[in-house]
Amino acid sequence: MSIQGKAYIAGIYEHPTRKAEGIPIAQLHAEVAKGALEDAGLSVGDVDAYFCAGDAPGLGALSMADYLGLEVRHVDTTETGGSSYLVHVNHAAQAIAAGKCRVALITLAGKPRTGGAQPGRAPMAMQPPDAPFELPFKPSVLNVYAMCARRHMHDYGTTPEQLAWIKVAASHHAQHNPHAMLREVVTVADVVNSPIVADPLHRLDCCVVSDGGGAVVVVAPEIAAALKRPKVRLLGAGEAIKHMQGGQVDLSFSAGKWSAAKAFEEAGIRPADIKYASLYDSFTITVLMQIEDIGFCEKGQGGRFVADGNLISGIGKLPFNTDGGGLCNNHPGNRGGMTKVLEVVRQLRGEAHPAVQVKNCNVALAHGTGGFLGIRHGSATLILERV
Amino acid sequence: MAEAKSDAFSADLALALYWEAARASRLLLKHCRDCGKTHYYPRPLCVFCMSANTDWLEAAGVGTIYSWSVERRATPPYAIAFVTLPEGPTLLTAIVDCDLDALAIGQHVTLGFETREGQPVPVFRPA
Numbered sequence: 001m002s003i004q005g006k007a008y009i010a011g012i013y014e015h016p017t018r019k020a021e022g023i024p025i026a027q028l029h030a031e032v033a034k035g036a037l038e039d040a041g042l043s044v045g046d047v048d049a050y051f052c053a054g055d056a057p058g059l060g061a062l063s064m065a066d067y068l069g070l071e072v073r074h075v076d077t078t079e080t081g082g083s084s085y086l087v088h089v090n091h092a093a094q095a096i097a098a099g100k101c102r103v104a105l106i107t108l109a110g111k112p113r114t115g116g117a118q119p120g121r122a123p124m125a126m127q128p129p130d131a132p133f134e135l136p137f138k139p140s141v142l143n144v145y146a147m148c149a150r151r152h153m154h155d156y157g158t159t160p161e162q163l164a165w166i167k168v169a170a171s172h173h174a175q176h177n178p179h180a181m182l183r184e185v186v187t188v189a190d191v192v193n194s195p196i197v198a199d200p201l202h203r204l205d206c207c208v209v210s211d212g213g214g215a216v217v218v219v220a221p222e223i224a225a226a227l228k229r230p231k232v233r234l235l236g237a238g239e240a241i242k243h244m245q246g247g248q249v250d251l252s253f254s255a256g257k258w259s260a261a262k263a264f265e266e267a268g269i270r271p272a273d274i275k276y277a278s279l280y281d282s283f284t285i286t287v288l289m290q291i292e293d294i295g296f297c298e299k300g301q302g303g304r305f306v307a308d309g310n311l312i313s314g315i316g317k318l319p320f321n322t323d324g325g326g327l328c329n330n331h332p333g334n335r336g337g338m339t340k341v342l343e344v345v346r347q348l349r350g351e352a353h354p355a356v357q358v359k360n361c362n363v364a365l366a367h368g369t370g371g372f373l374g375i376r377h378g379s380a381t382l383i384l385e386r387v
Numbered sequence: 388m389a390e391a392k393s394d395a396f397s398a399d400l401a402l403a404l405y406w407e408a409a410r411a412s413r414l415l416l417k418h419c420r421d422c423g424k425t426h427y428y429p430r431p432l433c434v435f436c437m438s439a440n441t442d443w444l445e446a447a448g449v450g451t452i453y454s455w456s457v458e459r460r461a462t463p464p465y466a467i468a469f470v471t472l473p474e475g476p477t478l479l480t481a482i483v484d485c486d487l488d489a490l491a492i493g494q495h496v497t498l499g500f501e502t503r504e505g506q507p508v509p510v511f512r513p514a
Contacts, residue, residue: 133428136503137481137510138458143467146456154454154492198456246426246434247476249469251454374454375479 002236002266007093008224009232009384011040011217012342014323016179018330020211021114025057026067028109028213033068036215041227042103047217049074049101051092053084055110055333064107074101080241080378081370082280082335084108085216087380089341090237092218102220109213110333130244134375141282141334141372142206146198148374149285151251153200155300158288160200162303164191166284167204167327169311174324176353181208182328191284205284207325212332214342230349231387235269235363238262243376254369255379256293263381264295269363271295274383276347276358277318278340278366281325282373287311290367291318294381313356322347322356337368341382348386362386401431404443409507412500416474418444427476446472448498450511453477457487470496470511481510489513 013035020028029052037044050072056064061075076091078084085108092104152158168188174180186204194203224231240258264270271294279287288302296318297305310316323329323343326336344366346352358364363385371377408415418425419433420440426433433441455468466482468490482490483501496511 129430130428132506134479136506136508137467137479138461138465139467139479140458142460143456143458147454147467147469150456150492151454196459198458198460200456244428244479246424247428247478249453249471249477251469 001097003090003093003097003234004236004266005233006097006221007218007234008221009089009216009234009341009345010219010224010227010229011036011042012215012345013039014214014330014339014342015109015212015332017212018179018181018210019113020111025055025109025111025115026064028111029056029064029107030068032109032213032215033105033107036105036217040217040219040229042217044069046103047105048072049092049095049104051076051088051104051106053077053088053108054079055108055335070105074104080239080380082282083337083368083370083378083380084335085337085341086366086368086382087239087378089216089218089234089382090239090380093234093237096218096220102223104218105215106218107213107215108333108335108338110335111211112209112334113211115211139372139375140198142198142201144372144374145283145285146201148251148289149200152285152288155252156303158303160192160202161188162307163205163284163288164188165306165308166281166287166311167191169309169316170281170321170325170327172312173322173356174328176355177324177329180324180329181210182324201283201285207282207327207331207336208329209334210330210332212330214332214338216338216341232345232348233385233387234382235385236263236265236267236383237381238266239378239380241376241378251374253299254289254293254373255377256290256367256369256381259379259381260294260367263383267383269383273363274365275361276322276344276364277320278344279320280336280340280367280369281321281327282331282336282369284327286369286373287320289373290369294365294367313358319356319358322352322358335370337370337380340366340368344382344384348384402429405429406507408445409500409509414446414448414498414509415443416446416476417441425475427478444474446474446498449473449514450496450498452482452490452492452494452496454492455482455490457490466490468511478509482512483510484512
C-alpha cells in the first residue's frame, strides 16, 4: 500500500521561544499542539491519533494524551532520535491510508538550555548493549560527526571551506527570520576561523542549542478538502536505520541513501524535480552527506555542490533550510526533524519569508538524520507537493 | 579495587570471558562458526546470521586508524577513533599516549588496556 496522495499536512506550528525559562516540557507540547490545530482550523476534539517520541515526558503518549486531554484511537511513539518526527509523518500517512485515523497530531518539545538535559542525549530508559564498549571513550555528537567529516575529507578531498558554505547559506536565510538565534550573515572565513571544537569541525559548523518545539497535523483527504488552508500532500516517504554493522563500519554514506531511494520510488519523481529541500543540519557535514545520499549530486561531489552559494535561495540551484535551519535558527530539544517539516510546508504553501520563498515551489523534500551519524542513526525522507 | 564496578559488567554471563580476558589485557572478538564472520562488540548470537554457534577469537593487538577526532573543548583534550583490526571489525576506541596534532587516517596503532571507571577497556597507541 502506498501513501501517495493519501494524506495531507494541514497544520504546522513552531514555538517562538528559544529559551523556555520556567515552562515545563509538557506545557511546550501543549502550546505547539494548540498552535498547529489552530493553523489547520481544527480543534483538539478532532484529533484521533497522537504521535510523540522520546522527548515527551513520563510515559510518552500516555502522559501527554492525559495532559492534552486527547481521546485517540491510534498512537505511535517511534523513536529514531531527531528524525522521529519525519518518521511520524510517514506513519501517520500510513495509518490514515489504512483507515485507522483521520486527524493525526505530532508534537515535539525540549529544553536543553533550561531543563538540565544534556545536548544530544535523549533520555534512555535502559542502558543500551553497546554502552560498555563505547561510552568509556567519551563519544559526543561533536566528535562522532567530526569523524564522518574527517573520513569524507580523506576519501573525497572535501575541504573545511566547502563545509563552511553550508553555514554561510543558512545564515543568509536566518537574517530574515526574527525568531532565529543567529541572524548575522557569516562568511566562509568566519566559519573556518572559528575555534575547532572537534577536528575537523569548527564552532560555526555546529547547530544552535535551543529550547522550544513544534507540531504538525496530518489529515485524511476528505478533512483537507474541508479546510481553508493551502493543501500540502504527501507523495512519498522512506525510512531506514544504519548502524555499526557488527564492526563493518563505513562512514562514506548514511541511511539517507536507502530512505531517499524508497521515497523517490514511491513518489515517482527524481531528485532533479525537487524545488526546495529541508535537510537535517546538526552539523555542516550532516547536510553534505545527505545531499549526496539523497542523490542531488554524485557521492563525493557534495563539497563542490554546496560551494559558492548553491544552497542560498534565489542564488543557488538547491535552496535549503530557508528558516535558517538548525545551524542558525532553531534545533529544539536537540532534535531538528520537526523544524525540517515545518519549513517545507511553509515553502509549499508559499508562506516562507518573501526574501527566501522559492518561486513556483510545488514539489519539495524534507529529510532527517537522527541519533549519531557514524555510530547508529535513523534517516527519514518525505516528498511533498502543493495541490 | 576495580572489582566493584566490573561486577556490573560480568553480571552478563555471555560476556564473562570477555571481561576476564580484558582484565588480562587481551581483546576478544566474537567469531561465528557457521558464517565464518567476526564481529564486535560481542553478542552471544552472531550479528550477521543470528547463529548461536559462536566462539571467541583473540585480536592480534594491532590496527589502523579508519577515522579520528580530537575533542578540543575537553580538559584535557582527548582523541577518539575508529580503528580497523586485521581480523575484520572496526571498533570505536581511544588513541592514547600520542601527539594529538599528529594523528592520521591509515596510521598503525597497537593495543593496550586502560581501566576507566573500574572497567578494563581496549585503547590504542601509535605503533
